[in-house]
Amino acid sequence: MKTRQIVKTNDDSSTLFVPELNQHYHSIHGAIQESQHVFIDAGFNFKKDFNPLKIFEAGFGTGLNAFMTMQNARSENLSCEYWAIEKYPLSDQEASHLNYPSLLDSESSTKHFLELHNSSWGELNKMHDFFHLKKIQGDLKEIELPTNYFDLIYYDAFAPSSQADLWTIEVFKKMYDCLKNNGTLVSYCVKGDVRRNMAAAGFKVDKIPGPPGKREMARATAIKPQSDASK
Numbered sequence: 001m002k003t004r005q006i007v008k009t010n011d012d013s014s015t016l017f018v019p020e021l022n023q024h025y026h027s028i029h030g031a032i033q034e035s036q037h038v039f040i041d042a043g044f045n046f047k048k049d050f051n052p053l054k055i056f057e058a059g060f061g062t063g064l065n066a067f068m069t070m071q072n073a074r075s076e077n078l079s080c081e082y083w084a085i086e087k088y089p090l091s092d093q094e095a096s097h098l099n100y101p102s103l104l105d106s107e108s109s110t111k112h113f114l115e116l117h118n119s120s121w122g123e124l125n126k127m128h129d130f131f132h133l134k135k136i137q138g139d140l141k142e143i144e145l146p147t148n149y150f151d152l153i154y155y156d157a158f159a160p161s162s163q164a165d166l167w168t169i170e171v172f173k174k175m176y177d178c179l180k181n182n183g184t185l186v187s188y189c190v191k192g193d194v195r196r197n198m199a200a201a202g203f204k205v206d207k208i209p210g211p212p213g214k215r216e217m218a219r220a221t222a223i224k225p226q227s228d229a230s231k
């Protein structure tokens with residue numbers, strides 16, 4: 001990924017813009033607002049009866065979803081193991097210019113946000129008692145993940161219009177396999193062919209209300225035959 005620019009979204013939170021792809025990292029209607037709606041409310045809060053809760057994120061990017069999940073894990077006293085893959089990690093300079101810590105003000109917010117970015121890749125790091133993070137640098141299409149391991153996936157790749165290869169049956173099959181039976185995948189994208197690819201991979205796909213600026217989003221459930229679910 002070549003150049004990235006830091007820009008503001010409509011709720012004042014920052015995001016990155018990649019001119020080469022003509023893509024923003026978040027909705028221009030509000031980065032924090034979108035993360036809160038799509039990943040925290042429709043994902044984390046939906047699954048918070050699971051303790052510990054194991055989450056996989058496709059596209060760590062700015063770390064906003066991880067940061068908000070880390071804050072919620074602490075406030076809910078919910079043990080969370082969070083894995084995230086990223087092919088093009090941010091530089092220290094980019095991470096330090098994002099305004100999430102000041103907008104999501106919590107004690108020592110900036111320090112904790114930068115700790116997420118500075119934590120080592122490829123191993124599980126304890127960020128606090130309720131949040132462990134494993135960042136993986138690599139390509140989502142090539143990653144090998146444990147089977148029947150995660151409760152929840154935050155699917156936050158760039159839109160299919162610019163990265164169609166991340167919305168295929170093959171990639172969703174990989175996501176399906178790493179989820180437990182009845183595991184959940186949430187995504188801002190609810191396009192017809194994306195839903196069909198999710199369904200072909202084994203998901204039951206529901207359309208639910210989307211964040212501001214978007215009518216709907218997807219919440220998909222991995223329905224596994226009894227024999228596979230026990231593997």
Ligand SMILES: C[S@@+](CC[C@H](N)C(=O)[O-])C[C@H]1O[C@@H](n2cnc3c(N)ncnc32)[C@H](O)[C@@H]1O
Pocket residue numbers: 001024025026058059060061062063064065085086087088089138139140141156157158159163166
């Ligand atoms: C829509 S952005 C969202 C990022 C992040 N969830 C956030 O809140 O900032 C998509 C992310 O996927 C990453 N990405 C693009 N291609 C990838 C690939 N093949 N494998 C893994 N990550 C990829 C991008 O670098 C970017 O960080």
